[in-house]
Amino acid sequence: MTEPIVLPAFENFGDKAISGLETPEEAHAATQALLKDDRESGRPHIDGPGETQVTLERGIFRDGTWYRDAEVRELNGYDEEAIAAVGSGSAPHRVVETLLTRGVVSVGREQMTRKLAGELLIGDRELLIMAIRRATFGDTLEFERLPCSECGELVDLTVPLAAIPFVHLDDPEQTEYEVPLRKGRKALLRMPTGEDQEQVFNVRNNRAKQDSVILSRCVLRLVQEDGTEVHRPPAQSLNMGDRQTILQFLVDHQPGPRLADFTFTHETCGEEVKLPINLAVLFRGL
Template identity: 40%
Template sequence: MSEMQYDWTFDSPAGGRQVDVLGDTQGATAAIQSLLTDSTGEPPAIPTPPDCLITLPAGLVRENYVITEAEVRELTGADEEALARVRSNPLRMLETLLELGTVRIGDVPATSDILPQLLLGDRDALVVAIRRVTFGDEMDFAEIGCPTCGADFSATISLGDIKSQTAEVGRLTVPLRKGGYAIVRYPTGADQAAMLADPKATNAEHNSTLLARCLVEIRDAQGNTKPGGADLAKSLGLADRRTILNQLAAKQPGPRLLEVSIEHEECGGEVPLPLSVADLFRDF
């Protein structure tokens, strides 16, 4: 059996000839020094990835305390494949995105049992954080129509500039049209899933489902109390239903994705640019 031989050679930067490391030590040293000299210079600019830790606008309630810290991670090619398979179903895509990109809530692993317990605003905050840690803070938009001057233009927005609001995890009191008030709780991911479970349901039926789950009780002007439920949600007047739903949307903690706007520099007009999960992950 012959002895194994190693041929350690590399190309010299001068003329491309090979240098025998063992037989020509001086030449090898000179070649290495030349390579080091040629490779020096300004290092490439590598953007710093956004922080993977975020503070939830409301948080996850656990007994007598609230967990507000969460960790997200960068999405991978395998995650892209998983998301592509469910893209036709917006709710399933959102749930898959959160399950893939969220690592933990406090010290609790972010499982399919935990994530639906979060308020919608907390889930939106996680989606924005996953987008930032995966693609960076900036988003480019082309052919935005300006309602002021009618021109189309391009713009870049910073996701870090999106306004957010906080709220205590608890119940909301909403005055009603004929006196009295409704006591409601903020909707969670589980409520959203129940509301969108039937793809053939109308918007009115979606609203009834959400109110049936989030309406705790009604107290009329005389002090009488009616417990929440499907029957009460359907018996409410249209004005009261809309008032409750509008208040839930307006005071929901979290990033105000639907209120994003940009200025058209050419005319100074303010242009609404509401964002959805599909907008944030439009490249998938």
């Protein structure tokens, strides 16, 4: 298991990892910059379509049963136009939402809808995005004349999607997590979903308020040292240290692909080189 440092949200630019959950404005700017980038150097090539069946980490709970099976499909020209239209000037979560509602056929027994997409864990959404990419373009990314960030040499590189680091849930059916806090307190949490992430994107230019949004939605109970429980405590009432502890837990334990953490060893210089993979790289041209 890798040690992730940011919630992957498909917005990573250069050598800086950006969390779409934590810094949506930066994430949007990074994605737009990459989407507009028409450099020939480093442009990835993509092979033929892949499989369409996916097993999610959490899935959805219906009638006493967890459904983790999902089906995606290959994107076509209609989808490309729809995604490009949404992507122009929109927040990145709208692009992700459009990819999901058009590229995912079903989860369990349900057809994909915007509401269902919002219910899924962020990690499951990103797993589905990867599956849509695989179904549409194939299992590998090939880079030509990619500059090595360590020595500057131009590298030809093939990246299997399976090589991207991935975090699994220890127990897919666990929905509540206990996090120790300062002074004997503890918090009971749930993992953030697409709907939570959307609410974060609705807050602009205030990182602290964005943190408060995710905390207010994901902290279910606060247990004091004497055992007293506070249900849905106001996020602003938590001290700064506890807020950061909870946020870091959510980062570290969110399942799914860690696109910002991909590295490769450059044989010429022998260095481990970071190559963050993001939405713009996966779907170059959209």
